Amino acid sequence: MSIIQTHNLKKEYKVHKKEPGFRGSLKSLVHREYKTVEAVKDISLTIEAGELVGFIGPNGAGKTTTLKMLSGLLYPTSGTATVLGYTPWQRKREFLKQLSLVMGQKAQLWWDLPLYDSLLLQRDVYEMNKKEFEESLAELTELLELKEFLKVQVRKLSLGQRMRGELAAALIYRPKILFLDEPTIGLDVVVQKKVREFIREYNVRHQATIMLTSHYLDDVRELAKRLIIIDHGTICFDGLTESLIADHVDHKLIVLTFSKEVAEKDLETYGRVTSYSPLKASIQVPREQTSTQAANVLTKLPVEDISIEDPSLESVVRELFTNQDYA
Amino acid sequence: MPSAAKIARTFSMEWSRLGQYRADVILWMIAETAIPFLSLAVWYTVALSGQTGPTPQEIVTYYILIAFIKIATDSWGGMFLTYEILDGDIVKDLIRPIWPMWKKIANNINEKTIKLIFPTLIGITVLLLWPNIIDTSLLTTPHLLLAAASLILAIVLAFVLDITLGLIAFWLEDAFQIRRYKFMLEYVASGLIIPFAVMPPIARTLFEFLPFRYVLSFPAELALGQAEGARALEGFGIQLTWTIGLLILSWLMWRAGLKRYAVPGR
Numbered sequence: 306m307s308i309i310q311t312h313n314l315k316k317e318y319k320v321h322k323k324e325p326g327f328r329g330s331l332k333s334l335v336h337r338e339y340k341t342v343e344a345v346k347d348i349s350l351t352i353e354a355g356e357l358v359g360f361i362g363p364n365g366a367g368k369t370t371t372l373k374m375l376s377g378l379l380y381p382t383s384g385t386a387t388v389l390g391y392t393p394w395q396r397k398r399e400f401l402k403q404l405s406l407v408m409g410q411k412a413q414l415w416w417d418l419p420l421y422d423s424l425l426l427q428r429d430v431y432e433m434n435k436k437e438f439e440e441s442l443a444e445l446t447e448l449l450e451l452k453e454f455l456k457v458q459v460r461k462l463s464l465g466q467r468m469r470g471e472l473a474a475a476l477i478y479r480p481k482i483l484f485l486d487e488p489t490i491g492l493d494v495v496v497q498k499k500v501r502e503f504i505r506e507y508n509v510r511h512q513a514t515i516m517l518t519s520h521y522l523d524d525v526r527e528l529a530k531r532l533i534i535i536d537h538g539t540i541c542f543d544g545l546t547e548s549l550i551a552d553h554v555d556h557k558l559i560v561l562t563f564s565k566e567v568a569e570k571d572l573e574t575y576g577r578v579t580s581y582s583p584l585k586a587s588i589q590v591p592r593e594q595t596s597t598q599a600a601n602v603l604t605k606l607p608v609e610d611i612s613i614e615d616p617s618l619e620s621v622v623r624e625l626f627t628n629q630d631y632a
Numbered sequence: 633m634p635s636a637a638k639i640a641r642t643f644s645m646e647w648s649r650l651g652q653y654r655a656d657v658i659l660w661m662i663a664e665t666a667i668p669f670l671s672l673a674v675w676y677t678v679a680l681s682g683q684t685g686p687t688p689q690e691i692v693t694y695y696i697l698i699a700f701i702k703i704a705t706d707s708w709g710g711m712f713l714t715y716e717i718l719d720g721d722i723v724k725d726l727i728r729p730i731w732p733m734w735k736k737i738a739n740n741i742n743e744k745t746i747k748l749i750f751p752t753l754i755g756i757t758v759l760l761l762w763p764n765i766i767d768t769s770l771l772t773t774p775h776l777l778l779a780a781a782s783l784i785l786a787i788v789l790a791f792v793l794d795i796t797l798g799l800i801a802f803w804l805e806d807a808f809q810i811r812r813y814k815f816m817l818e819y820v821a822s823g824l825i826i827p828f829a830v831m832p833p834i835a836r837t838l839f840e841f842l843p844f845r846y847v848l849s850f851p852a853e854l855a856l857g858q859a860e861g862a863r864a865l866e867g868f869g870i871q872l873t874w875t876i877g878l879l880i881l882s883w884l885m886w887r888a889g890l891k892r893y894a895v896p897g898r
Binding site: 321 | 649
C-alpha cells in the first residue's frame with residue numbers, strides 16, 4: 306500500500322535581490338528586485354508502507370523543501386501529495402499525530418527543562434495513554450541508552466545525548482512516518498553508529514516508513530535499499546541502491562595488502578591506482594576484467610590479502626554529479 | 633478542540649521554564665513598572681501646583697492602577713513569533729498536533745501572573761502607609777466591575793495586537809521596524825506618559841480611535857469613574873471592535889501567511 310504519493314510537486318518562492326554595500330541598499334529601497342527560485346521543480350514519487358528510503362542530492366537540490374511539503378509545513382506552488390491518505394498542508398490533527406520530522410538543528414526539546422519533561426509533553430500532545438507511554442519510553446531508553454541523562458536539563462547534555470533525546474521526543478508517540486533530515490550531522494562516529502542502528506531497528510520493529518537524508522552517503526547505503534536522488538528540484542534516480550552502482554559504474558576496486566613493499570609503478574600495469582602505500586594499495590579495474598586482473602596480481606605480486614569491492618556510494622554519486630557537495 | 637491535558641501540560645512546562653529565569657522575570661517586572669511610577673512622580677508634582685485637572689490623589693490612584701494594568705496587558709509573544717517566522721524555528725510548533733498559539737498564551741499568562749505580584753504589593757503598601765494618598769472613594773463596586781470587564785478585553789486585545797504585528801514577518805523581513813512604531817504609539821497614545829484626563833483635546837480625540845487607549849487607560853478610567861454612561865459604552869464599543877477586528881485579521885493573516893511561507897534555512 307502506498308503511504309506517500311506525490312504528483313508533479315513544485316515549490317517556487319520569491320527572493321529579494323540586493324546588491325552588496327550601501328549603494329545596493331539605497332537602490333533596493335527605491336527599486337526592489339525579486340527573483341523566483343524553483344526549490345522543487347517536479348517531484349513525483351510513491352513510497353510504500355514500511356519502506357526506508359534514502360533521499361539525497363546536492364545542497365540546495367530541494368530535499369528539505371520536499372520533506373517540508375510532505376510533512377505539511379509548506380504549501381506547494383502546484384502539484385498534489387497524499388501522505389497517510391491526507392493532504393499534508395491541510396495539517397489535520399490526525400495527520401500530524403502520525404508523523405515526525407527530525408531536523409538536525411531544529412530542536413523539539415525544551416532547553417531549560419529535563420528531557421523527561423519534554424517527553425511528558427509529547428505524551429499529552431500526542432494523546433498517548435499512560436501504558437503506551439511507559440512501553441514506548443522503556444523501549445527508547447533501552448535502544449538509545451537514555452537512562453543516564455533522562456532527568457538532566459537539556460542544555461547540559463552533550464551534542465550526542467541531545468540528538469538521542471531529539472530522536473526519543475520524535476519517536477515516543479510511535480509515528481507511522483518518519484522524515485529524518487540529517488539526523489547524524491555533527492555527531493561523532495560512535496554516536497552516528499548508534500543512531501544508525503536505532504533507525505534500522507525502529508524501522509523493523511514498527512514497520513515505520515522512513516525517508517532519510519544524510520551527508521554520510523555510506524550510512525544511507527547501509528540503511529536504505531532504495532535511493533532517490535534529487536538534483537535541481539527534479540528526481541534523477543529512483544531505484545535500488547545496488548542497481549545504481551551496477552548500472553552507473555563500470556569498474557571495481559581491488560584492495561591489496563602486501564607482505565613485502567611494492568613500487569607504485571609495478572601496480573599501474575593492472576589498472577588505475579586510486580590509493581597507494583608500499584604495503585597497501587587499491588587499484589581500479591574495468592568491471593569485466595576484475596577476475597583476470599585479480600588473478601594476475603595474485604600470481605605476480607607478494608599479496609597477503611585481497612578483496613574486491615564496489616566503489617563507495619559517495620564516489621559513485623560524485624562521479625554522476627561531478628564535484629558537488631552531496632547530502 | 634485539543635484535549636485539556638495538552639494545554640494543561642503546556643502551562644505547567646511554561647511554569648517550570650519560568651522557574652529557571654527568576655532573575656529575568658524580576659528585572660522585567662521592575663522595568664515594566666518603572667515608567668508608570670516615573671510618570672506618577674511628574675504628574676503628581678504638576679497636580680500639587682495646579683488649580684485645575686485631576687487631584688494629586690486621582691493621579692496616584694490612576695498610576696497605581698496603570699502599573700497593574702500595564703503588566704496585566706503586557707505582550708511579547710508577537711516579537712518571538714517574528715523571530716520564529718524569520719529564522720524558520722516556527723516549524724517546530726507547526727509540526728505538532730497542537731495549535732502553536734497555546735504555547736504563547738501559556739507563556740504570557742504564567743509570566744504575567746508572577747509579575748503582577750510587584751504592582752499589587754506596591755499598591756497594598758501605599759494603601760497601608762499613606763491611606764489618604766489614594767482616592768478610594770472613586771473605586772466603587774460598579775466602577776471596579778466595569779474596569780474588570782474592560783481589563784479582560786484589554787488583555788485579549790493587547791495579545792492579539794502583538795501577535796498581529798508579529799505575523800507581518802510572513803510578508804516583511806523588517807517586521808521589527810514596524811514594532812518600534814507600536815512602542816512609540818503605546819507610550820503616547822495609551823495614557824502611560826500623559827493621562828487622557830490632561831491630554832490636549834485634539835490628541836485625545838485622535839487617540840480615542842486607536843487601540844492603545846483600550847489596552848491601558850480605559851480600564852483605569854472606568855475604575856476612577858472618568859468614563860461613565862455613554863462614554864463608557866462608547867469606549868466598550870471601540871474596545872470590542874478593535875478586539876474582534878484584530879482577532880479576525882490575525883486569523884486571516886495566519887492562514888495566508890502559512891500558505892506563502894517558505895521556511896528559511898534548513
